[in-house]
Amino acid sequence: MDGAAPEGPEWRNRTLGAILAGGQGLRMGGGDKPLRLLGRRTLLDHVAAALRPQVAALLLNANGPPARFAGWRDAVVPDSPPSQGPLSGILAALDWAAAHCPDLPWVVTVPGDTPFIPADLVEGLHAARMAAGMPIACARSGGQPHPPVALWPVALRESLRAALARGEGGIRRWAEPLGLAMAEWPDQPQDPFFNCNTPEDLHAAEARLRG
Numbered sequence: 779m780d781g782a783a784p785e786g787p788e789w790r791n792r793t794l795g796a797i798l799a800g801g802q803g804l805r806m807g808g809g810d811k812p813l814r815l816l817g818r819r820t821l822l823d824h825v826a827a828a829l830r831p832q833v834a835a836l837l838l839n840a841n842g843p844p845a846r847f848a849g850w851r852d853a854v855v856p857d858s859p860p861s862q863g864p865l866s867g868i869l870a871a872l873d874w875a876a877a878h879c880p881d882l883p884w885v886v887t888v889p890g891d892t893p894f895i896p897a898d899l900v901e902g903l904h905a906a907r908m909a910a911g912m913p914i915a916c917a918r919s920g921g922q923p924h925p926p927v928a929l930w931p932v933a934l935r936e937s938l939r940a941a942l943a944r945g946e947g948g949i950r951r952w953a954e955p956l957g958l959a960m961a962e963w964p965d966q967p968q969d970p971f972f973n974c975n976t977p978e979d980l981h982a983a984e985a986r987l988r989g
C-alpha cells in the first residue's frame with residue numbers, strides 16, 4: 779500500500795499517532811476523561827508519554843474548546859460533525875495526516891483513557907498487518923480485540939467518510955470487510971490495554987501504577 783516496507787524503527791517515521799479523546803466520558807462522571815489524574819499525571823500525559831516515542835508526530839482528537847488542553851503542545855483536532863463515535867475521530871486524524879503530514883501514510887489511534895499501552899505497539903501493529911497482508915491492524919490482548927487501538931492507512935479515509943455518511947458507525951463493521959489483522963499481546967500478568975472508564979477503573983490503575 780505504501781511501497782517498499784521499511785524495517786523496525788523506521789515505521790516510527792511513517793506513522794502519525796492520534797489520541798482519541800472525543801467521547802463524553804459519562805461513566806467517569808462526564809467531562810474530559812483523559813484529563814483525570816492517574817498518579818501525578820493526567821491519563822492523557824500517560825498515553826502521550828507511551829505513544830510519542832513510537833511515532834513521527836502526535837495529535838489529540840477532541841471536541842469543544844481546545845483551551846482546556848492548554849498544556850498540550852501538539853495539534854488538537856476536532857471531529858467533522860456530526861460525531862458518530864470513535865470512527866469520527868479516526869477520520870479526523872486521517873484527514874489531518876493527509877493535509878499536514880504527506881510523508882506519513884499511517885495513523886495509529888489510541889484512546890485517551892488507556893495509559894499502559896505497550897512500548898512496541900506501533901511496531902507490533904505494522905508487523906501484524908504485513909504478516910496477514912491486510913491494510914488495517916487492531917490490537918488484541920487475551921483474545922479480546924480493542925478496535926480503537928489500531929493502525930489505519932491514510933489512503934482509506936474516503937472509504938471511511940462514505941461509511942460514516944451511510945451512518946455505519948461501528949469500527950469493526952467498517953474495517954473487517956477491508957481486511958483487519960489482529961496484533962496480539964499477552965494480558966497477563968496485566969493487560970496493556972486496560973482502559974479507565976469509571977472511577978473504580980481509575981483506582982485500579984492507580985494501584986497498578988504503585989506496583
Ligand SMILES: Nc1nc2c(ncn2[C@@H]2O[C@H](COP(=O)(O)OP(=O)(O)OP(=O)(O)O)[C@@H](O)[C@H]2O)c(=O)[nH]1
Nearest residue numbers: 798799800801802803804805861863864867889890
Ligand atoms: N472523536 C470521537 N471519539 C469518541 C466519540 N465517542 C467516543 N469516542 C472515543 O472512543 C474511545 C472509546 O470511547 P468510550 O470510552 O466507549 O466512550 P466515552 O464517551 O469516552 O465514555 P462513556 O461516555 O463513559 O461511554 C475513547 O477514546 C473516546 O474518546 C465521538 O463521538 N467522537
